[in-house]
Amino acid sequence: MHGALWVSKTGLAAQDTALKTISNNLANVNTNGFKKDRAVFQDLLYQIKTQPGGQSSQNTEIPSGLQLGTGVRVVGTQKVFTEGNLEVTEQPLDMAINGRGFFQILMPDGTISYTRDGQFHLDSEGNIVTANGYPLEPAITVPDDATNITISTDGIVSVTVPGTATPTQIGNITLTDFINPAGLEAIGNNLFVQTGASGDPQESTPGLDGLGTTEQGMIETSNVEIVEEMVDMITTQRAYEMNAKVVTTADQMLQYVTQNL
Structure with a gap:
């Protein structure tokens, strides 16, 4: 199975969680004393195919190696305690x-x-x-x-x-x-x-x-800034769309292989 499918799946899940955080902020825009949340992202484990700094010969070493990421996750949400108006x-x-x-x-x-x-x-x-x-x-x-x-x-x-x-x-x-x-x-x-x-x-x-x-x-009042949240929502939406595009592209590649080989 194409590895990009699983990587983009983690991206879709992470952006979905980020959107939930943004929607909760916007829902509480008129809540007295409310403090907004922000999602904290973290990349997942890497598959080390070639170790950086490994010996390519007796006198030379590999400068960067080959490291393949396995995706992203939301590791937490952080309350932002800036003062509201x-x-x-x-x-x-x-x-x-x-x-x-x-x-x-x-x-x-x-x-x-x-x-x-x-x-x-x-x-x-x-x-x-x-x-x-x-x-x-x-x-x-x-x-x-x-x-x-x-x-x-x-x-x-x-x-x-x-x-x-x-x-x-x-x-x-x-x-x-x-x-x-x-x-x-x-x-x-x-x-x-x-x-x-x-x-x-x-x-x-x-x-x-x-x-x-x-x-x-x-x-x-709430410290949620509507314009900032709207910009974050647009960014999250585009990131979600790009991850969904990866799924479509990987599916098309697999379809080509199954039909032509």
Whole structure:
């Protein structure tokens, strides 16, 4: 069987995976705090027919040898943690991180997950929670009679209640960062969890230790660039077509052999 058929088959499979990655990016172009993925390609093993540097005679050596590749594969996908645009919403519970860092979210099983999506809400008990009802960690509860919520750039949450002239501090928002954010595992719902590749979480006050500041009344949008994704999609489509053309050409060569020999 013609070896080019199997090589082009790996190319078709790899470009198909790359297209799935691009389609997921485009599907999340309006997802708050979303971080785009990019496919990472790697060539497969080589068949060494002639070893580079091998002796062609007693005093000469082969300069490049004969190495035949066996194709390509997608070895992984990498999250790109560039910051998205900050969109002004004027909603008091909307928060954007201007710089590095993640909000901490308490999951139902007691574990901590992390997010860049700062679109928060209040539940029936006044707790600041995500759209799925998962509370912010450390927990912050807003009093029932609060008339105004203020969140400073260093994470101090204060409210104004009737009968008092001075705002009352009700809690502090802390941020967490990782040595390798790309190593976090995406679990959906705009959430990430720690892995061995991400390193241990490093919690601190917003604006300190390299962390970004918390900006009230703003939301971080997706970092997906539509034009860039469209160009990548066109490139992927053409690569897929070329690999499919190789399959057609190899088939025609085999057809010629079977009909004429």
